[in-house]
Amino acid sequence: MDSMTTCKQTRILIVDDDSGAIRVLTQILKDVGKVYFTTDSTQALELALSVTPDFILLDIEMPELNGIDLCQRIKNQYALSDVPILFVTCHTDVDTETRALTAGAIDFIHKSANPVLIKTRVQNYLALKHHYDEQRKLAQAVEQSSDSIIITDIDGNIEYVNPMSEKSSGYSRQEMLGQNPRLLASGKTSAQAYQNLWSALTSGRTWRGEFINRRKDGSEYIERANVSPIAQADGKITHYLAIKTDITDQTLMQDEISRLGRFDSLTNLPNRRQLQERLRQVLSACSRHQHASALLFIDIDDFRRLNDIYGHSLGDKVLTEISLRLRQDCLRTEDVIARLGGDEFAVIIENLSKDLWVAASQAEEVAEKILVTITKPLVFDSIEQHLTASLGIYLFTGDDLDVEEAIKRADATMYRAKAAGKNCFKFYDPQIQRDIERRITLETDLRRAVSEQQLTIFFQPQFDQDKRLTGAEVLLRWEHSEQGMIPPSEFIPLAEEKGLIISIGLWVLKSACLQLRTWNMKPGWEQFQLSVNISPCQFRDKDFVSDLRELIIETGILPHHLVLEITESTVLEGVSSIIEKMNALKALGVRFSMDDFGTGYSSLSQLKQLPLNELKIDQSFVRELAIDANDEVIVRTIIAMGQNLGLTVIAEGVENASQYDKLLAQGCKHFQGYWFGRPLPAEAFEHMYQSASEYIHNS
Numbered sequence: 001m002d003s004m005t006t007c008k009q010t011r012i013l014i015v016d017d018d019s020g021a022i023r024v025l026t027q028i029l030k031d032v033g034k035v036y037f038t039t040d041s042t043q044a045l046e047l048a049l050s051v052t053p054d055f056i057l058l059d060i061e062m063p064e065l066n067g068i069d070l071c072q073r074i075k076n077q078y079a080l081s082d083v084p085i086l087f088v089t090c091h092t093d094v095d096t097e098t099r100a101l102t103a104g105a106i107d108f109i110h111k112s113a114n115p116v117l118i119k120t121r122v123q124n125y126l127a128l129k130h131h132y133d134e135q136r137k138l139a140q141a142v143e144q145s146s147d148s149i150i151i152t153d154i155d156g157n158i159e160y161v162n163p164m165s166e167k168s169s170g171y172s173r174q175e176m177l178g179q180n181p182r183l184l185a186s187g188k189t190s191a192q193a194y195q196n197l198w199s200a201l202t203s204g205r206t207w208r209g210e211f212i213n214r215r216k217d218g219s220e221y222i223e224r225a226n227v228s229p230i231a232q233a234d235g236k237i238t239h240y241l242a243i244k245t246d247i248t249d250q251t252l253m254q255d256e257i258s259r260l261g262r263f264d265s266l267t268n269l270p271n272r273r274q275l276q277e278r279l280r281q282v283l284s285a286c287s288r289h290q291h292a293s294a295l296l297f298i299d300i301d302d303f304r305r306l307n308d309i310y311g312h313s314l315g316d317k318v319l320t321e322i323s324l325r326l327r328q329d330c331l332r333t334e335d336v337i338a339r340l341g342g343d344e345f346a347v348i349i350e351n352l353s354k355d356l357w358v359a360a361s362q363a364e365e366v367a368e369k370i371l372v373t374i375t376k377p378l379v380f381d382s383i384e385q386h387l388t389a390s391l392g393i394y395l396f397t398g399d400d401l402d403v404e405e406a407i408k409r410a411d412a413t414m415y416r417a418k419a420a421g422k423n424c425f426k427f428y429d430p431q432i433q434r435d436i437e438r439r440i441t442l443e444t445d446l447r448r449a450v451s452e453q454q455l456t457i458f459f460q461p462q463f464d465q466d467k468r469l470t471g472a473e474v475l476l477r478w479e480h481s482e483q484g485m486i487p488p489s490e491f492i493p494l495a496e497e498k499g500l501i502i503s504i505g506l507w508v509l510k511s512a513c514l515q516l517r518t519w520n521m522k523p524g525w526e527q528f529q530l531s532v533n534i535s536p537c538q539f540r541d542k543d544f545v546s547d548l549r550e551l552i553i554e555t556g557i558l559p560h561h562l563v564l565e566i567t568e569s570t571v572l573e574g575v576s577s578i579i580e581k582m583n584a585l586k587a588l589g590v591r592f593s594m595d596d597f598g599t600g601y602s603s604l605s606q607l608k609q610l611p612l613n614e615l616k617i618d619q620s621f622v623r624e625l626a627i628d629a630n631d632e633v634i635v636r637t638i639i640a641m642g643q644n645l646g647l648t649v650i651a652e653g654v655e656n657a658s659q660y661d662k663l664l665a666q667g668c669k670h671f672q673g674y675w676f677g678r679p680l681p682a683e684a685f686e687h688m689y690q691s692a693s694e695y696i697h698n699s
């Protein structure tokens with residue numbers, strides 16, 4: 001017998017009206033457990049309830065309450081219903097025995113039975129009860145577990161689910177029994193996880209991992225699971241056991257904690273830590289691709305004063321609104337904006353140009369937008385706020401730079417902007433800063449130059465192969481009051497960038513037309529023509545055709561004496577709409593020249609579609625003509641191509657006789673360049689070529 005049966009806690013109750021019988025039984029069972037007894041069957045139930053015995057021996061024939069009735073009463077008590085009852089009786093008839101068993105007794109034994117037999121039987125029943133108690137405890141633990149427990153057979157059919165499984169999945173026990181656990185699959189648990197699960201189970205090991213499951217109502221939940229094979233004594237696997245804990249809340253909490261660690265709680269923008277992470281990535285991407293990127297530090301001017309006067313809650317509203325405006329009005333979705341704390345924001349602008357000067361003007365554009373956005377009035381609690389900001393811009397290409405250093409530089413630059421009077425931006429690089437400042441001044445000056453008529457046009461003569469003057473190219477000049485002559489290569493890109501080129505270009509056209517009319521009225525100058533440069537954005541302007549039509553009517557020029565010089569970049573985007581526009585202009589009578597030809601990427605097929613009259617060989621090919629054999633081939637090809645297409649070919653930048661001779665030898669018939677004449681103001685031009693009027697081409 002096992003130790004349990006001899007354990008002191010085992011309590012045995014004997015009920016018999018015969019005290020002699022009690023004595024005998026007590027003697028037999030004293031080693032099995034502590035024996036309690038009574039001869040009064042009417043007291044027995046009460047005694048049993050207080051003792052809660054592990055085993056009861058009952059006599060059948062007793063006065064007042066017989067053993068069978070007592071047995072029923074005991075069985076009716078919840079606390080005693082599992083206690084095994086053995087009848088010890090003199091009865092041997094089947095009827096009494098049947099009634100005894102029906103009343104709930106486990107067995108009966110004759111009073112005269114051998115003591116060893118009685119003792120052994122009691123011990124066996126106690127062992128059985130112990131086993132049953134253990135099983136029940138286990139079953140209760142599984143049923144009441146706060147983990148979901150699922151048992152499947154070897155084919156994966158569910159044989160058991162505990163109440164927690166029903167609760168967390170939303171499926172009832174009936175709905176799950178017989179099903180495969182994939183009933184709960186959401187499709188989001190990785191295939192790798194399932195592979196690992198089955199490889200562990202088939203080799204008899206436990207798998208630990210996570211499932212992303214789907215409840216009956218469709219919602220998803222995450223379970224941390226231990227899935228183990230259940231093996232028989234011989235090692236044969238008969239079942240699988242899954243014990244799972246719902247960790248959805250825990251995961252969400254972890255996500256939230258990690259989100260809080262990376263985002264600013266007020267504005268929901270990335271915080272300093274995330275900015276550092278992103279900056280690290282951007283720096284290494286910059287080193288790889290050699291693109292420039294910019295880090296902008298933005299600090300709201302005098303924000304502390306606003307906080308002190310109106311309180312932090314208004315301050316918070318202002319910061320939230322500013323973060324929204326920056327995101328929506330100033331930045332592309334791929335730009336990173338972070339709040340570093342207080343009134344400090346930072347922006348990373350990626351993938352700027354490889355050319356640092358172009359990158360600087362791209363960053364400048366964003367900085368300007370930011371300044372404008374922040375100065376727009378904010379109204380909170382009926383109070384209108386007018387804010388400004390100071391910006392520090394650090395441009396980088398990723399070479400030899402760490403995150404902290406980049407941050408330090410942008411930060412220090414922002415303080416320079418503050419020191420310079422706030423509401424402005426500064427670049428870290430002093431050379432870029434100087435260039436930007438010059439461009440900013442230049443822009444202001446250019447606007448003034450337009451209104452104060454500081455702009456003027458010069459004319460550079462064009463000749464044919466017989467050195468007869470055929471016309472001139474109109475070239476814009478800006479005589480700055482302090483800086484003297486500013487070259488068009490400097491101010492025309494600025495005018496294009498700032499949208500000033502439309503009005504400037506129109507002014508050039510008008511001045512050119514007026515001059516053309518004057519000259520065409522002079523004897524000998526009737527066929528003289530003027531070429532005017534047209535910027536791509538000027539050409540694309542929706543009013544360009546109508547403006548030119550009005551000019552032609554207003555000035556009364558002969559439109560075929562006006563040549564519009566466009567570049568290959570004008571026709572780069574949307575060829576069909578460009579052709580349409582060129583045809584509309586052609587209908588007015590004007591002619592077209594393709595300027596700087598050979599430097600762009602126009603294909604022959606594209607060229608053939610354009611209603612051109614002239615090709616202008618770029619001066620870079622002419623310059624090297626005597627030195628570079630390649631350029632000679634290019635020039636020859638352009639001339640042949642132009643002639644095949646029925647176009648006039650003019651070479652620009654002819655600086656000496658040898659270039660002229662070579663061009664002439666290759667069939668070029670029109671020329672422009674310093675060797676023939678430099679650009680001159682109208683009066684000087686007229687004076688210079690008055691005497692040469694007989695050379696004016698009259699074809």
Ligand SMILES: Nc1nc2c(ncn2[C@@H]2O[C@@H]3COP(=O)(O)O[C@H]4[C@@H](O)[C@H](n5cnc6c(=O)[nH]c(N)nc65)O[C@@H]4COP(=O)(O)O[C@H]3[C@H]2O)c(=O)[nH]1
Binds near residue numbers: 489508535654674
């Ligand atoms: N080295 C050398 N240079 C010569 C020679 N002959 C002429 N040039 C210069 O070459 C440029 C020719 O003009 P472009 O290619 O249309 O190039 C022009 C044109 O793209 C632009 N531009 C000038 N005026 C206007 C204008 O009214 N509107 C527009 N949109 N662009 C203009 O500015 C560019 C530069 O103009 P400029 O400085 O006047 O420079 C002019 C002219 O002075 C030569 O023999 N040697």
